Amino acid sequence: MDKRLYVTILYDFYGGLLTDKQKEIFEMYYLNDLSLSEIGASGGVSRQAVSDLLRRTTKLLTDYEERLGLAARHTRLLDCIDKLAAQCNGLREVMPAAAWHQIDETLTEIREL
Amino acid sequence: MDKRLYVTILYDFYGGLLTDKQKEIFEMYYLNDLSLSEIGASGGVSRQAVSDLLRRTTKLLTDYEERLGLAARHTRLLDCIDKLAAQCNGLREVMPAAAWHQIDETLTEIREL
Numbered sequence: 207m208d209k210r211l212y213v214t215i216l217y218d219f220y221g222g223l224l225t226d227k228q229k230e231i232f233e234m235y236y237l238n239d240l241s242l243s244e245i246g247a248s249g250g251v252s253r254q255a256v257s258d259l260l261r262r263t264t265k266l267l268t269d270y271e272e273r274l275g276l277a278a279r280h281t282r283l284l285d286c287i288d289k290l291a292a293q294c295n296g297l298r299e300v301m302p303a304a305a306w307h308q309i310d311e312t313l314t315e316i317r318e319l
Numbered sequence: 320m321d322k323r324l325y326v327t328i329l330y331d332f333y334g335g336l337l338t339d340k341q342k343e344i345f346e347m348y349y350l351n352d353l354s355l356s357e358i359g360a361s362g363g364v365s366r367q368a369v370s371d372l373l374r375r376t377t378k379l380l381t382d383y384e385e386r387l388g389l390a391a392r393h394t395r396l397l398d399c400i401d402k403l404a405a406q407c408n409g410l411r412e413v414m415p416a417a418a419w420h421q422i423d424e425t426l427t428e429i430r431e432l
Binding site: 219220222223273274276286290294296297300308309312315316 | 333335387395402403428429
């Protein structure tokens with residue numbers, strides 16, 4: 207998986223354990239796509255200081271995942287949901303349309319949790 | 320939900336963030352059902368010291384849940400899985416037995432994640 211995508215998934219799980227400062231810089235860089243120089247300029251610090259903070263923050267996030275494995279568990283879950291969706295989809299022709307609609311809604315609800 | 324059950328669920332999620340000592344005492348009390356006095360005696364500390372450590376540990380676990388909400392998210396997920404199981408179950412008579420068996424297996428796999 208793309209490293210950038212991976213750390214944003216970890217942030218979704220463990221961001222709540224970061225400090226406000228760590229969250230702010232992480233979001234500027236990974237979610238709002240600002241450059242290190244732009245982030246540094248906005249906070250009056252050097253590009254290098256921003257880079258160091260980001261490195262420590264992503265290290266923290268990967269450490270949390272190493273200890274808890276909750277993002278990996280969630281990925282396995284989504285794989286199972288895909289399998290289940292395919293299994294249900296294979297039965298669409300024998301299902302009443304309303305029943306399929308209900309199942310499809312529940313699958314969407316699960317994916318959005 | 321029963322408080323004892325609730326903290327063991329939180330432990331399942333966040334136990335990896337506790338120290339070895341905290342994990343050991345937590346498991347003795349909540350998983351192996353030893354009394355405070357028994358735990359104290361085995362470690363050469365007072366009943367009160369064990370009680371204090373357990374209180375701090377469960378506080379840590381509830382703090383993690385307050386910040387991350389991953390156990391609550393998982394509970395919502397299991398509710399959705401129950402709903403999906405009921406929806407699929409309602410279609411058993413129109414499904415080939417082999418198809419039901421596959422779906423049932425995937426639902427079990429999800430519950431055990």
